[in-house]
Amino acid sequence: MKKSIRRFLAAALSTGLILGTMAGCSTSSNSNDTIDNSTTPETTTKEETKETTKDDKLNITLYYSDNATLPFSENWLTVQEVQSKYNVKLNFEPIPIADYQTKVSLALNTGNNAPDVILYQSTKGENAALALNGAIVPISDYSDWTPNFNQMVEKFGLEEDIETIRLKDGKYYYLPALFDQPFYDGGLILREDLLKEYGLEAPKTFDDLYNVLKTFKQENPDSYPLTILAGPRVLYRMTMPSYGVSLGKNAASGSGTLSWDYDKQEYFAGAIDDRYKEYVSFVAKLYAEGLLDPEMAEPIDGDRWTQKLATGKSFATYAYYDQIGGLEGTSDIEGIKFQMYAPLEGPSGAHHQPKSKTGSGILFPTKTSKRDDFEQVVRKIDEIFFSEEGAKIWCLGVEGTTYTGQDDAITYTDEIVNSPDGIYKTMQVKYGCGSDVTQMIWVNAREMSKYDENYSRINKEVAQMDNAIQYIPPTPMLDDLQAEEAGMLQSPLLDAFEKWDNAFVTGTKSVENDWDDYVQEMKNLQIEKLCSIYNDNLK
Known part of the structure; x- marks a missing residue:
C-alpha cells in the first residue's frame, strides 16, 4: 500500500495536481549529517510546543520486550527513580x-x-524498509x-560505528545501546561437579561436548543432558558462529537466512549452505540420541528451565553467567556446581x-513526531537513557540504596551481595538494573563489578582467543524500494x-534424504535474490 501511495503522489506531483497543497510542506535534510548537532529541524520553533513544568509531567508510552526470566515490573527502583528524577511518567507496555517483533511490525x-517510543529495536530487516517508507523518525x-x-x-569513540547504522539515505533511525567494549556474558553452562565425578575434561570442541553429554546420559538414562532456555534461538546464536553461520530470528545479519563470510567479506545464503547442513546434522544427532531436551522446539520459560537443571533432569545449557546463582540456589542437590565455559571450537573456529x-536501542514511530511536544519527548528520552546519571540508574540503581562508590570501586549492599541469585540477577529481577531493553550505556568496569573473580577469569580467557567474538555484519545500504523488496522476501x-x-x-525430515527438497524450496522463495540484494548494496 505504501508503494502505491508513493507512486500516486509522484504522478500527481508531475501533473501539478497537488502542487498547491504541497507548497511549503517539504523539509530540508542533509544526508551527510553528523552526530555533532549538524541539523536544526524546522520543528524546533513550533509555537504550540509545550514546556514541561514540575507540575506538568511529560507522559511517554513505550513498548517493552518482556522476558520470562526477567519479568518487567513498573515498581522497579529504576523505573520509579527515573520518573521522579526526570519528572516524567513512563507508561510501559510489556x-x-x-x-514482540510481530507487535512492533504491526x-x-x-x-x-x-x-511514542519503541525499545529494543534496530533497523535491520523489515525495519529498514519501514524507516525508508516513512514509518520511523530519522532521529x-x-x-x-x-x-x-x-x-x-x-x-566511547563510536563515531565510525554509528556510521554503519545509517541507511541508504544517509540517516540513522534509532539510538543504539552503546558499549565501551563487548564482553562475554553467556555461553555453555554445565555441571562442573559431574565433570569431576565422571573424570571428564572441560569441553573445548563440539565433539568434546557430544562425548560429555553422552557420558551424562549413560550415567543418568532418564535425563536429557542439554536443555535450552527460551527456545532454539539462544542455542543457535551462541553456537552457530563456530560452524560459520548465523541464522534464525537472532541472526547477526538481521535477515534470518543469510550469513556473513568474514574471510570473503560478503553475504552468502547461509540457510542452504553446507555449513548449516553440518550444524543442523550435529543438533539432530543430539536430539536423536536423547541428548537434547525434546521440548527444545518450543520456548521453555525460566521456571521450567531452572527446574530441569536444578533437579538433575538436565546438566547443560546455553544461557548467561548471571543465571548460575539462581540454578545453584534453587537446587537441593548437595555439592551442585555449574560453570560457564569459553566458546567451543567448531569447523570454522571457536566463536560466540x-x-x-x-x-538494539530506541526508535520513535513517525506518529510521535506529530506531538506538539515532540522535541521535549526526544530530549527527555535522551536524558533518561543516555545521560551519565540516567545510565548509572539503569545499570547500578540508586547510590546509597543499592550501591556506593564509583566505577573502579563499587560496593553493593549486603542484601545484594549475599543473595543466592548473585549480584547481577538480583539487581535485574529486584531492581530492574542491567536489562538489555532499558540499559543503553554499558561500561565494562561497571558490569564486571556485578560478577565474581571467576567471571573475570573467563572473560580474560575469551579475550585471549582468536576473534572469539566477531563483529556484527555490515548493514546493506538499501533504498526504500530495495528495503521493501528485501522485507517481502525475508x-x-x-x-x-x-x-x-x-x-x-x-527427525520428521532427514538432513541426508530431504536436503535437496529443502534447498529447492528456499531457492523458489528467492534466497539467492535476497543475497544479491544484500551484496549489491554493501557500503
Missing part, C-alpha cells in the same frame, strides 16, 4: 519477547496504534536534541555470537527455514 505498519535529523547520546558516542559496540524465507530446521532437528 510484550512477551516471542510476540504498530509501525498501521501507525495509529504505535506508542539523525534531530541530533541537536540528543546531546547526551552524542556525548557518549564521542566518549557476534557483537558490536552498538546494540518473511517467507524465515518461515520456511524455521519449519525445515525444526523438522531436521526432530
Whole structure:
C-alpha cells in the first residue's frame, strides 16, 4: 500500500495536481549529517510546543520486550527513580519477547496504534524498509536534541560505528545501546561437579561436548543432558558462529537466512549452505540420541528451565553467567556446581555470537513526531537513557540504596551481595538494573563489578582467543524500494527455514534424504535474490 501511495503522489506531483497543497510542506535534510548537532529541524520553533513544568509531567508510552526470566515490573527502583528524577511518567507496555517483533511490525505498519517510543529495536530487516517508507523518525535529523547520546558516542569513540547504522539515505533511525567494549556474558553452562565425578575434561570442541553429554546420559538414562532456555534461538546464536553461520530470528545479519563470510567479506545464503547442513546434522544427532531436551522446539520459560537443571533432569545449557546463582540456589542437590565455559571450537573456529559496540536501542514511530511536544519527548528520552546519571540508574540503581562508590570501586549492599541469585540477577529481577531493553550505556568496569573473580577469569580467557567474538555484519545500504523488496522476501524465507530446521532437528525430515527438497524450496522463495540484494548494496 505504501508503494502505491508513493507512486500516486509522484504522478500527481508531475501533473501539478497537488502542487498547491504541497507548497511549503517539504523539509530540508542533509544526508551527510553528523552526530555533532549538524541539523536544526524546522520543528524546533513550533509555537504550540509545550514546556514541561514540575507540575506538568511529560507522559511517554513505550513498548517493552518482556522476558520470562526477567519479568518487567513498573515498581522497579529504576523505573520509579527515573520518573521522579526526570519528572516524567513512563507508561510501559510489556510484550512477551516471542510476540514482540510481530507487535512492533504491526504498530509501525498501521501507525495509529504505535506508542511514542519503541525499545529494543534496530533497523535491520523489515525495519529498514519501514524507516525508508516513512514509518520511523530519522532521529539523525534531530541530533541537536540528543546531546547526551552524542556525548557518549564521542566518549566511547563510536563515531565510525554509528556510521554503519545509517541507511541508504544517509540517516540513522534509532539510538543504539552503546558499549565501551563487548564482553562475554553467556555461553555453555554445565555441571562442573559431574565433570569431576565422571573424570571428564572441560569441553573445548563440539565433539568434546557430544562425548560429555553422552557420558551424562549413560550415567543418568532418564535425563536429557542439554536443555535450552527460551527456545532454539539462544542455542543457535551462541553456537552457530563456530560452524560459520548465523541464522534464525537472532541472526547477526538481521535477515534470518543469510550469513556473513568474514574471510570473503560478503553475504552468502547461509540457510542452504553446507555449513548449516553440518550444524543442523550435529543438533539432530543430539536430539536423536536423547541428548537434547525434546521440548527444545518450543520456548521453555525460566521456571521450567531452572527446574530441569536444578533437579538433575538436565546438566547443560546455553544461557548467561548471571543465571548460575539462581540454578545453584534453587537446587537441593548437595555439592551442585555449574560453570560457564569459553566458546567451543567448531569447523570454522571457536566463536560466540557476534557483537558490536552498538546494540538494539530506541526508535520513535513517525506518529510521535506529530506531538506538539515532540522535541521535549526526544530530549527527555535522551536524558533518561543516555545521560551519565540516567545510565548509572539503569545499570547500578540508586547510590546509597543499592550501591556506593564509583566505577573502579563499587560496593553493593549486603542484601545484594549475599543473595543466592548473585549480584547481577538480583539487581535485574529486584531492581530492574542491567536489562538489555532499558540499559543503553554499558561500561565494562561497571558490569564486571556485578560478577565474581571467576567471571573475570573467563572473560580474560575469551579475550585471549582468536576473534572469539566477531563483529556484527555490515548493514546493506538499501533504498526504500530495495528495503521493501528485501522485507517481502525475508518473511517467507524465515518461515520456511524455521519449519525445515525444526523438522531436521526432530527427525520428521532427514538432513541426508530431504536436503535437496529443502534447498529447492528456499531457492523458489528467492534466497539467492535476497543475497544479491544484500551484496549489491554493501557500503
